[in-house]
Amino acid sequence: MFFRSRSPSPANSPLRTRPGTTPTSSPHRTFNDSLMDENIEIAQSLIDSWESNETVTLFNGDRQEARQYLHAVKDLQSAMHHFISQSSASDKLIKAQNLMETAMKRLQKEFYQILSSNRQYLDPESVSSHSSRASTISSYSDFEDELEDELRATTESISEVERVSMAAMTDLKSIADCMISAGYAKECVKVYITVRKSIVDEGLYHLGVERMTFSQIQKMDWDVMEIKIKSWLNAVKVAVKTLFYGERILSDHVFSPSETIRESCFSEICGEGATMLFGFPEMVAKCKKSLEKMFRTLDMYQSISDLWPEIDSIFSYHSTSTVRSLAMNSLLRLGEAVRTMLTDFESAIQKDSSKTPVPSGGIHPLTRYVMNYISFLGDYSEILSDIVADWPLSVHTPLPESYFGSLDTDPEGTSSISVRFAWLILVLLCKLDGKAELYKDVSLSYIFLANNLQYVVVKVRSSNLKFLLGEDWVANHEAKVKQYVSNYERVGWSKVFTALPEDPTADLTPEQANVIFHKLIFSFEEAYRKQTSWVVPDPKLRDEIKVALAKKLVTPYRKYYEKHRGGLMSLCGSDSLVRYAPENIDNFLSDLFFGVGNVGSLPSSSTTSSPASSTHSRNVELAQSQINKWEANDTVSIFNGDRENAKQYLNAVKGLQSAMQNFISQKSATEKLIRAQFLMETAMRRLQREFYHILSSNRECLDPESVSSHSSSRTSTISSFSDFEDELEDELRVTTESISEVERVSIAAMADLKSIADCMISAGYAKECVKIYTNVRKYIIDQGLYRLGVEKMSFSQIQKLEWNIMEIKIKSWLKAVKVAVKTLFYGERILCDQVFASSESIRELWFNEICGEGATLLFSFPELVAKSKKSPEKMFRTLDLYEAITDLWPEINSIFSYKSTSAVRSQASNSLIKLNESVRTMMTDFESAILKDSSKKKPVPGGGIHPLTRYVMNYISFLADYSEVLSIIVADWPLPVHAPLPESYFGSSNNNKNDHETSSSSSPGLSVRIAWLILVLLCKLDGKATLFKDVSLPYIFLANNLQYVVVKVRNSNLKFILGDVWISKHEAKLKQYVSSFEAVGWSTVFSSIPDDPTADISPEQAKKIFKKFISSFEEAYCKQISWVAPDPKLRYLIKASVADKIVGPYKVFYERNRIGLVTVCGSDSVIKY
Structure with a gap:
């Protein structure tokens, strides 16, 4: 009794045969029939048993019960096949089908439970991490005793997460095998797809993958699109290598017996998300092209290209061919976009129309832009080789051999990436030749060409381009630089060279020597004044030019000067001779090519011979030296190495600032102030660039996580360079001895940024910084x-x-x-x-x-x-x-x-306040929903658990997990009832009685509010109990539902909120319902047993009592056989209580009168009862 079944069990029902009749047996029954009947009986026993224990899962512990259950279902399936072969309409077949349907519903729930409760262990990352091992684990489909040993041995060396994951996969496979074999594949697959698709979709959402139309992407600003591309680049690796790969492994494992189901499930779960993922690059590739999009386009191409083997393998099914096609189409579109942008890039170089010559013959912006662009392209050489492999260079004449060196490929008609890069550089150099013609001074045009070609060569040497273009290409272009320098020297210093005598040591008269001296000095001053503002940024090239000039000019001039100094002294005077001594000429040459000259004239003799004038003037000179030095080295950062250069530079700027303040106070120092202001602007522009460079190049080390990880007192102990103490490096070294390399770089970068910021703010350049x-x-x-x-x-x-x-x-x-x-x-x-x-x-x-x-x-x-x-x-x-x-x-x-x-x-x-209000509203709505519930106007079959009870108690037990938060929310929220809550429903909950009494002005605690919600439910259940026609069944219904409530309270945080007294009082209420059920449901049986079962009575009297007892017992039994008590403890309580009141007295009566009853009733009835 109290196990739910559709009809009384023929094997156990006392009504299988009537008293006075004998069971018959079919002459056609075989041993096989008996075996199949036994299979059905065993299956029914197990299935009914687990139906009444629906809160407990089959797949727990050592899985012994799961194996028994699945064995029983397998045997039940065999019985069904047996009876189908005999008669498709037999009662036994119908019974077996009903049992199978119940078992499949149970397995469906178990399947869902395993999938949902093990989400963290069945996430694609966990599954993919042990894909090779998982394949060695057997399923329960064979139900071998060795399974547990196999599972234990296989999982000895793996983590707990993997153990749980592998066990869950095995359980899922066992259930899937069973359900598919029984013809319930559709139900199994539906549950699987629902749960797993939500996991994959959620994973893609967290990775930033979203559905977008082409029109949406077209309208995006580039900075927004770039963020989305970066997000996609991160997402696609995780999605393919973890999300889709793990899902493929799981579906292949769970549905291994059926390839069609595996394919269908995987396609349904991952197809839509993968299509969305791989549709994005194709849409980006179709958008309007611009040169800034090149590298992100190449990143996407490289990602898909690198992942193609995995994509092809994971989506190998016919039904997922659209995913492979989409990924391939994206590759093709991206390749076409790159080709278009390369063509546009070449066209942009050729169409550059800037007409203003670069001041001082420096690096043209076009040179910087093109070479930076090409050097970045060099980092994608492997991918670009694929893209341009079948794309011939569209030129109609062979490329000049002088620009290529010894490339292994023939320039004409070739499509190699090396030749394509060489062609782009050639287009740039040809363009620069045209821009050199803008200079009025021919010698400056050679400086311009030398500077720009040197920049090109250095860029090639310091990037992947050196491997693509080769050493011969570099050597040929370095020779070209030397040719430009030689032309500059020839044109720019020709007058000075011709002013020198062919033989500087030849004998001359003082007058002749004087003429040569003045001619030489005049031509030198003319060349110097003209070139003092010219620039050669590359230090190596600058030194080479100066050394060459010194060799051709200073060396012969020194010989001439030494030979005729005595004669020149008498005619020119000592001032001129000292000023234009060979050493000073060498010094003048060393000042060239820094880009900031001495405004129109050579230094006076006083400045070249005397030590220094004032402190502020020295500060300006020092600042000019430092600033000019680093302006000429604009490719190198000041803040490198031991920071000694940085300290010197910032010291110089500090001194320059002090000098400017002095000049401002002296109104007569206007020229000096203008010069100092010019230098300060130059220094600030440089510091701006350094500030930006540190911020951008140290993004990984200055990301908020790195910064926040060492926010303790360590960071605050690091000084900035603003005080320029010599101890800084030691302090930095000691402080960072025990921290990681990332933190070292991060702390140093923060100190550098602070130093620059302090300097710029102090100088009045806070806004720019x-x-x-x-x-x-x-x-x-x-x-x-x-x-x-x-x-x-x-x-x-x-x-x-x-x-x-x-x-x-x-x-x-x-x-x-x-x-x-x-x-x-x-x-x-x-x-x-x-x-x-x-x-x-x-x-x-x-x-x-x-x-x-x-x-x-x-x-x-x-x-x-x-x-x-x-x-x-x-x-x-x-x-x-x-x-x-x-x-x-x-x-x-x-x-x-x-x-x-x-x-x-x-x-x-505000969000907290609104969320608070929202929770209160939903709690009110929840209470109202309980009160208004009109579900199932028909009573629950068998007096079982009402759906409302399950829903409300599950809801409230989840609420209890948020007890701390809810206590805050309901703290000042009075319970909207006008009468005290019945004390019997509350117990003491560790509060006094007054805490439970409520009124419109009180502030009840969370425990009272929870107790009130349960009270509302119980009152509603009292109303639903009146729907039962049988007088005793409402008590079973109320007992079942109250037991469910009490168990939920005991097994959740509710026990701490409501307290033990609340539980004990409701358990007492439960016993009251059981007593009422016994008093009403078994009253006729109780009354049929004599008050004194040991009393002496005649056989006829005994027969009369016996018949009355059997009649009342059968009536009660037949009525209650379909009733249910799902909770095992409650079921045992009811059975034990009824048995105690019936079986004991009846046994005494039976033993006392058995012989007499046999004579008047027959042995069959007496034995049966």
Whole structure:
């Protein structure tokens, strides 16, 4: 009794044969029939047993019970096949089919339970990490005793996560094998696809993969599109190597007996997401082309190309061929886009129409742009080789051999990447030849060509281009540079060279020597004045030119000067001779090619011979030397190595600033001030570039996570270079001895940034410094938030979302907010405070500029969710949102403590308030829903658990997991009832009676509110109990449901909220229901047993009592055989109580009167009962 079944069991029912009749047996029954009957009976026993224990899972512990269950289903299937072969309409077949249907429903629930409860162990990463091992694990389909040993041996050396994962995969395969074999593949597959597709879709969403149309992508600004491409590049590797690969492994394992099911499941789960993933590059490739998009396009091409073997293998099914085709089409489109952009790049070089010559013959912007672009292209040489392999170079004449050196390929008609790069450089050099003609001075045009070709050669030598173009190409172009230098010397210094006598040591009269001296000095001064503003940025080239000039000029001049100095002294005077001594001529030459001259004249003799004049003048001279030196070395960073150069440079700028302040106070020093201002502007531009370079080149080391990881006192002990102490390097070394390389670089970069910021702010260039900082850092923060899935959404967009989509977005937000607050914003605050430590106003203003918008966007999402339509299913995610903000509130309050960031704090606070209101509304709606429930106006069959009970108690037990948060939310929220709650429903819950009494002005605790919700449920169940026609069945119904409530309380956090007294009082109520059931349901049976079963009575009297007992017992039994008590403990309690009151007295009566009953009733009836 109290095991749910559709009909009384023929084997166990006392009504199988009537008293006075004998069972008959069919003469046609065989041993096989008996075996099949036994299979059905065993299956029924197991299936019914587990149906009454639906809260317990089959697949627990050593899986012994699971094996028995699956064995029974397998045997039941054999019995069904046997009876089908005899008669398709037999009662036994119908019974077996009903049992099979019940078993399949159970296995379907078990299948879902394993899939959903093991999500973290069956995530694609866990599955893919042990794919080779998983294949060695057998399933339960063969039910071998050795399975456990095999599983144990195989998993000895793997982690706990993998153990659970492999066991879950094996369980799933066992159930799938069983259900497919029984013809329930459709039901099994439906559950599998539903759960796994949600996991894959959610995984893709977290990776930033979203459905976009071509028109949406076309309308995007490039900076937004670039962020999305970067996100896609990260996503595609994880999606292919983990998400899709893991899913393929899992589906292949679970559905290994059926290839068609494997294919169907995998295609249904991953097909849509993969199509969306690989559709993005194709749409990007179709968009309008621009040169800035080249490298991201190549990144996407390389990603798909590198992943192609995995894509081809994972999506090898016929049904997933569209995914392979889409990935291949994306490759083709991206290749076409790259070819188009290469053509556009060449065309852009040829069409460059800038007509203004570069000042001082320096590096042309076109040269820098083209060579930087080509050197970056050189990093993609392998991919580009594939793209241009069948794409011939569209030129109609052979490329000049002088530009190629000894390339292995024939230039004409070739399509190799080496020749294509050489061609692009040739197009640039030809363009530069034309731009050299813009200079009026021929010698300056050679300096321009030498500078630009040297820049090209250095770029080739210091990049992958050197491997593509070869050493001969480099050597030939270096020879070309020397040719340009030689032409410059010949044209630019010809007058000076011709002024020197062919034989500088020849005998001359003083007058002749004087004429030559003046002619030489005049031509030298003319050349010097003209060239003092010219520049040669490359230090090696600059030194080579100076050495060559000194060799051709200073060496012969020294011989001439030494030979005729005596005669020249008498005619020219000592001043001229000292000023133009060979050493000074050499010094004059050494001052050339730095780009900043001495405004029109050679230095006076006083400046060349005397030590120094004033401190401020020396400061200016020192600053000019430092600034000019580094302007000529613009490809090298000042902040490299031991920072000695940086200290010298910043010291020089500090001295220059002091000199400027002095000149401002002396109104007569206008020329000096103008010169100092010019130098300061040059220095500030250089420091701006250095500041940007440190920020951008150290992005990995200055990412918020790296910064926040060492935000302790270590960072604060690192000095900046603003004080330029000699001890700085020792301090940095000692402080960073125990930390990682990333942190070393990070701390050094922060110190460098602070030094530059201090210097620029002190010099009045705060605006320029902050602008660079904000641009770089805001981009990092915005990109970080984008990768975390934070996006701008309007209330109308949120309102229109289906709940499953909104839930994914909430889950994403819950992960994002922790990272954003604890890492992104926290790290940015630390960095901002460190770099701009000297100015609180700058720190505040620009931290808000960088983080304010993103933080406001982040914290506005929960408020929008809270304002959207309420429903009970949203309760727990709403509580998650509330809990996340509450937990993070100390950090939010600290990080955004500035007045300018008060809007962020207000937004987070408003979200908390709105979420609070939303939770209260949903709790009210939940109570109202219980009260208004009109489900199942028919009574629950068998007096079982009402669906409302399951729903409400599951809901409330989940609420109990949020007890801390809910206590805050309901703290000042009075319970809307007008009478005290019945004490019997509350117990003491560790509060006094007054705490449970409620009124409109009271503030009940969470325990009272939870108890009230349960009371509302129990009152509703009292009403539903009246639907039963049988008087005793309502008590079974109430007992079952109250037992379910009590068990839920005991097995959850509710036991701590409601207390032991509450539980004990409800258990007493439960026993009361059981007693009432016995009193009503078995009263006629109890009354049929004599008060004194040992009393002496005649056989006729005994027969009368016996008949009355059997009649009342059969009536009660037949009525209650279909009733159910799902809880084993309650079931045992009822049975034990009834048996105690019936079996004991009846046994005494039976033993006392058995002989007499046999004579008057016959042995069959007496034996049966």
